[in-house]
Amino acid sequence: MAEVLVYVDHVDGAVRKPTLELLTLARRIGEPVAVALGAGADATAATLAEYGAVKVLTADAPEFADYLVVPKVDALQAAYEAVSPAAVLVPSSAEGKEIAARLAVRIGSGIITDAVDLEAGAEGPVAVQSVFAASYTTKSRVTKGTPVITVKPNSAAPEAAPAAGTVEPLAVAFGEKTTGTKVVARTPRESTGRPELTEAAIVVSGGRGVNGAENFPLIEALADSLGAAVGASRAAVDAGWYPHTNQVGQTGKSVSPQLYIAAGISGAIQHRAGMQTSKTIVAINKDAEAPIFELVDYGVVGDLFEVVPQLTDEVKSRKG
C-alpha cells in the first residue's frame, strides 16, 4: 500500500490533536509515515503508533529551533525522498502552510491548503475546502506531482488504529540557505490552562459588546463552565481587551468546534470566515438585527451582562 507522509505538530514530544486527525485521514489514502522534528521528536512515537503510524521518521538538530521554517522544509524533503509517498499531509497552522508551500515548490507539486476533509479518489486524494467565508464548498485535486495538502484542525475525529510506529532516524542535510532567517529570541506564550482555540470542542467568543477587558472574565467564566476555549472578535482584540492569539476570523484563527457561542459579536463577514463551519452556533446579542443571528441554531436577543452570567450559573448547577 502507498505511504502517506504526515508532518507531526508536537510540543516537546506531546503530539497535538490535529496531527492525530491527519493520521486518521491519511489512512483513507494509504499507510501513514509520520515525520517528527526537533526536541522530543522520539517521544512522539508511542502516540503516533496508536493512531496508525507505521513508521516515525525523527530528526533533532539545533537548526529546527534556531532558524525559521526552512530547516523543517529540508527535513520534510528528506523524508519525501526517502519514502516516495502518495501524498504529504501537513497541519494547517501558519507555519505548517509555509512548510508545505516551500516543499511544493521544491518537489514541483501542486498544493491545496485548508482542507476540511479528505477522501481517496480515482485520480488521487480529493480535498474538500470551505471557501469565500464558508459560503461555498469545493472539491479539489492536485494534478501535478505528489499532492501536498494542509488540513485544518477539527476536520476529522481521531480514531485509534494501532500500528508498528517503528522509529527511524531521518538524515537531514541542511543547505546553505537553511540558516537565512535567525530566530534571535523566543518568548513562549503563557498557558491559560484552557483548551487550544483551534482544537477545542467548544469555543466561547466575546466581541465589542463585552465592552472592556475588565468584563472578559464573564466570557472566561462561561468558557470554564463548559470546558471551552475563549475567542474574541477583532474589534475586541484591536481595543486591547483580549490577546490577538485568541482572535477568531479571517486574520485570526479559523475554528470549527462542535459548539460556538458568540456574545456581543455582530457577525461581520471576516468574523464569519473563521467560525461559520462550526457545527452548532449560538449567539447572544442585544440587537435583533445583528447578522450573526442569520447563522445561529439558537439565539438570544438580550443583554449579555444578564444572559451570560445566568447561563454560566445554570451550566454549573446542571453539571452539579
Place this chain on the structure above:
Amino acid sequence: MSLRIVVCVKYVPDATGDRHFAEDLTVDRDDVDGLLSELDEYAVEQALQISEEADDAEITVLTIGPEDAKDALRKALSMGADKAVHVEDDDLHGTDALGTSLVLAKAVEHVGYDLVICGMASTDGGMGVLPAMLAERLGVPQVTLLSEVAVEDGKVTGRRDGDAASEQLEASLPAVVSVTDQSGEARYPSFKGIMAAKKKPVESLDLSDLGIDADEVGLDGAWTTVDEATERPARTAGTIVKDEGEGGKQLAEFLAGQKFI
C-alpha cells in the same frame, strides 16, 4: 545606494459583495467589484514607513491580475508608492499558487529588489503561501507574518507572533517579508497623493517579457484543479428568543438538549 522595495499587492473581489465562481470554477472576477486586498494595504504601509526611515528608497508596487487590477496599483501609488508594475496576460487566467509564485518571482527579479513585502494572505484565495513560495524561488531569506518590522544596516528584523511563542527574527537583505494586520493601520491616500498617483509610471508586462511559457501557467498549466464548487446550503433558520429574564436558562436548556451540558 538606494533601497529597492517591491510590494506585492493583489486585486480581489470585495468580500462584502456576493463572491462566486465562474463557469470554469475559477473565482469570478468580472461580475464583482474589486479592490486592493485590505491585507496588502498593510504591506504598502510598512514599505512607506521603511522608506521614510531609509536615506533613499524606491517603492515599486507589483500585481499580477486582469486589466482592472490597475485600480489596486493606483490605490497603492496614491498612498505613496513610487511606481507600479502590472503583469497582465490572457494566458494567466486560472493560474494557481505555484504558477503565481513563478510569475511573481520573475517579475520581482525583473524589477530588481532588496526587499519584497507581501501581505499575510489574500482576502479571496487566502492561502497565505505565496510569500514562502516566493522566498523559496528567489533563494532569499523568508521573514514572514511579522507584526513589527524594521530595516537597518542591510538587515531586516521583526516580530512574529506565533501560536506557541512570539519570535524575534533577523535576516540579511535581500529578503522576502510578509506583514500581518497587527503591523499598524494603513494610511488613507491624501488628495495630493491621489493627484500625484495619476502621473506615476505603470509598466505593463506580459509573459513573454518575463520569459515564461504560456503552458507553465493558467488553468491548463495549473498544478491543482477544482472539480466541484457547491454553494453551501443556507443554515436552517434557528430558534431566536428574546430575553425576558430567563434567556440564559432557556439557552442552557437548548445546550442540554444538544448534550453540550
